[in-house]
Amino acid sequence: MASSSTNLIVRAVASVADLDRAAWDALDHGPSPFLRHGFLRALEESGSIDPATAKKRRSGWSSLYLLAEQAGRLVGAVPVFLKEHSYGEYIFDWGWANAAQRAGLRYYPKLVIAAPQTPATGNRILLAPDANADDVRAVLIAAVRAVADDTECSSIHWLFCTRDEQAALAKAGFFPRATMQFHWHNRGYQTFDDFLGQLKSRKRKQLRKERERARTAIDRLSWIHGGELDAAQLDDLDRFYRNTTDQHGGRDYLRPGFFHALARYLPDAMRMVEVVRGEQRVAGALFLETDRGLYGRYWGADVHVDLLHFETAYYAGIERAIERKLPLFEAGAQGEHKLLRGFDPMPTYSAHWIRHAGLSAAIRDHTEREAAAIAGEMAEMAKLGPYRTAADGTPSSDDD
Incomplete structure (x- = not known):
């Protein structure tokens, strides 16, 4: 895929072993290490994920790395996984899959952009520090959509993306979903x-x-x-x-x-x-x-x-x-017991596209109600935290 206006070319690589490690790791990953070349290589070598070209697929995560290049230099990338199930994602869509099945619709395969088996927030669109972020994002998002069409996927799911990425994806037609984790802040x-x-x-x-x-x-x-x-x-x-x-x-x-x-x-x-x-x-x-x-x-x-x-x-x-x-310590998914041990309830972000218009509308409605419920839950949890003073300086409830 090429963009004549930006001289960007997108190509796909199936195996992390075929990626240039130095160029991949030079992209901006943010604080998270879970899309670093070494982490992905360990997943692939152990059979925890599989390259899309693998004859024998062991994990249900089939990788395809979309690389945006400009004048032969890597300026952006997205790790895409073709999936036949919803295991190992931690932003759960089993209910969506069941709703599709009840309606006689096929939900798998689907595309997931995430750190496999890892519920940690991080950049999902990896950019070179000097890249034109808007141009590279647009080309890579379009490339992901093209992969979904080529593979006849029912849907696309960007999981544990950043807040800024969620906003950019919303402009490209993806609807947001709000979830929650507990993070400790220094x-x-x-x-x-x-x-x-x-x-x-x-x-x-x-x-x-x-x-x-x-x-x-x-x-x-x-x-x-x-x-x-x-x-x-x-x-x-x-x-x-x-x-x-x-x-x-x-x-x-x-x-x-x-x-x-x-x-x-x-x-x-x-x-x-x-x-x-x-x-x-x-x-x-x-x-x-x-x-x-x-x-x-x-x-x-x-x-x-x-x-x-x-x-x-x-x-x-x-x-x-x-x-x-x-500044940050993330201790994994779930666990309300973390709240009383100093971990703050924090929003986590994802963005989704569903091919079937009727199913998409129903799921959008569900996620809007879900977001309101989570916001209310987080507000209540903030009142129950263990700190004498909230992070914003607001006094907490009685020091009991």
Whole structure:
């Protein structure tokens, strides 16, 4: 696809292995590392996603990378995935698929633009820092629509995009959807005690007790850089992940070999929190860290220790973000229990296009009502937060 007015050419690449790593990573990814070449390479090599040209597709995520080039230089890109299901997306459209089925309509395949298996906000239209953003976005959005037509997809879904991207997509005919997560924000704390000092007294005491109970039950909790992880640690991290999915009846979207591949291809961002009791590694969690954010992903354990999940997945992450002076800590999807532990309810964004006009109208109506309900829910949660003073300086409810 070419645009004569801008001299932009869009071409498609099926495998991340065929992308120029340096050129891809030089695009603006924002704080998030989940569309970095190394993360995508680890997903593909482990079979957690498949290139569109693969004869045997194992994951239900078939990748196609749309590259916008100008005078032979990469100036923008969009990672597109052809999907036959809705697993691993975390902005749920199962109800939409069921409505289509009841109406005798086909919902799959569909196109998804997202970080696979990862509920984290980030740029979905990757741009070179000096690119003409409007021109490159327009050409890439049109290219995504062309892929949907060529593959006879029922719909297009941009998931966990940024607020600005959602607005740009609305101008291109996509309707918005509002969802919610809980994120921790660094308000300039110097120590974990500074953070605790901003909490209401009862919550402050609760967090201290939870940390003490978890810490006294273990011997050591350590942060380990991805480049320093050995094979045994990576094997244990994989096992901890599968323990959690098994215990909660979930799906192990990340196939065996993913953690080893991530340590090879994205060591600078990869972190493991290792929990040791006695001489054994009994629990652990995967984090990814950039200079602008910390992202907690997968936690698991071989043994049950009261409150160790909170210590490993939340409190250790907050402490790390403070020590590293990181402004943001995202600890994954869902979890209203995060609210009382210092995480703020935050909107998350997506944008959608449905080919069938009748189904599109019905879903638009649903998302408008859904957005109003979520806004009301977030307003109520803001009143229940643990802070003595809200982020905007407004006094919270009584310090109880």
